[in-house]
Amino acid sequence: MRAIGLMSGTSVDGIDVALVDLQGRDRDLKVKPIEARTVPYAPALRQRILDLASGAAISLPELADLDDAIAIAFADAANVIQEECGDVELIGSHGQTVYHQPPQYRESEALSTSADNAANPINPANSIARLGYSLQLGRGTTIAQLTGVPTISNFRAADLAAGGQGAPLVPRIDACLLGHATQTTCIQNIGGIGNVAYIPRRILPQAAAFAGWEFGDDVLGWDTGPGNLPIDLAVHHFSDGEKTYDRGGAWAATGQICQPLLDRWLSDPFFGKAPPKSTGREYFGKAFAEGCIADAQSFDLDAASTLATLTELTAASVVESYRSFLPALPDRVLLCGGGSRNTYLKERIQSRLGTTCCVQTTDEVGIDADSKEAIAFAILAYWRWYDIPGNLPNVTGAARSVVLGELHFPAFDPVSV
DSSP states (O other): OEEEEEEEOTTOOEEEEEEEEEESOSTTOEEEEEEEEEEEOOHHHHHHHHHHHTTOOOOHHHHHHHHHHHHHHHHHHHHHHHHHHOOOSEEEEEEEEEEEEOOEEOGGGOOOOOHHHHTSOOOHHHHEEEOOEEEEESOHHHHHHHHTSOEEEOTHHHHHHTTOOOOOOOHHHHHHHHOOSSOOEEEEEESSEEEEEEEOTTOSGGGGGSTTOOTTTTOEEEEEEESSHHHHHHHHHHTTTSOSSOGGGTTGGGSOOOHHHHHHHHTSHHHHSOSSOOOOHHHHSHHHHHHHHHHHHHTTOOHHHHHHHHHHHHHHHHHHHHHHHSSSOOSEEEEESGGGGOHHHHHHHHHHHOTTSEEEEGGGGTSOTTTHHHHHHHHHHHHHHTTOOOOOHHHHOOSSOOOOOEEEOOSSSOOOO
16 A cells, blocks of 8 residues: 655754655554655744644634645645645545643552553543643545545644553554664654653564563554754754754754753653653643753853753663663664754763664665654554554553544545645
């Protein structure tokens, strides 16, 4: 099956589009990448998204209009790929997340922060006081209609309804595509927010031969905390809006890391909380970045040292979460997402892990680091088409495995907008 995956991450950089050919099911899944690219948002549309995600007030008609505007942009991106590479049979669209609220647990049954309990989360069915909520704009019905292709969207909803975090959703796919026979692997996505999938050595198709073992049972995953988001916001601040990110980490590399300030930031309760856990722009977004900049000023840090310390926060939060919540440090870490292009950040992660762990990008093992997340949503749509569960309860905290996504068929021949 030829399928397109569409998504835009927390950084709101643009729409990632990936066209792939998919064969097999889950344990025997085979993925052949055909085309991938990032289509920038129109500046005005990007600003509307950023304003909403930062808490700006919006009327219901304005929300509906923004929902459709994002869907039209996604459909246009898919149509361009189809015009160049031929028709597809299915589209999986993650849409644009504008709000994410993890489940809330009863105070008397709050999650422990100990590593021992990380692998044995509380049963959401017995402990959730309030289900999680996550809103992705860019409705699948509009995309289906404008492309003429069945479209699956709203992937987080089913996991949330089962008591899960609704995130991260990619670890099951990572286990299929990037498991290794002899090396434990962490797939570390660094978008606006960071998330990890930990894959033990035996998570491979042939592992199905283990009696009583379900595929993905040993995979772990969670949101590690800030990725590029606070760094990008600080760069925008210090450059007076002329830059949106620190290319290669070159600016941060000229600064000095302030350890006392880093320690203060790492004392945030999110970092000590055991998985399952997820987060977003609501927690590590504009207000967080502004607070970090104010903290840095109190330490008399210049722009470069502020960026160096923020970059170290991302590196430290990644590595310290491994030390706290994994059975052991991995043999290798594969980076993906925009942060994988930050050479300085990659060096800092490697430095903190030491020489026994090899830090690479997924490019080096055959999966494009920029399009991996878009590929993942093409796969999740494919699994939804065949009624294959897409979540991992031991990752999201859901009470059970569920099929993810809502299927939309075009009602009539597509029309241009």
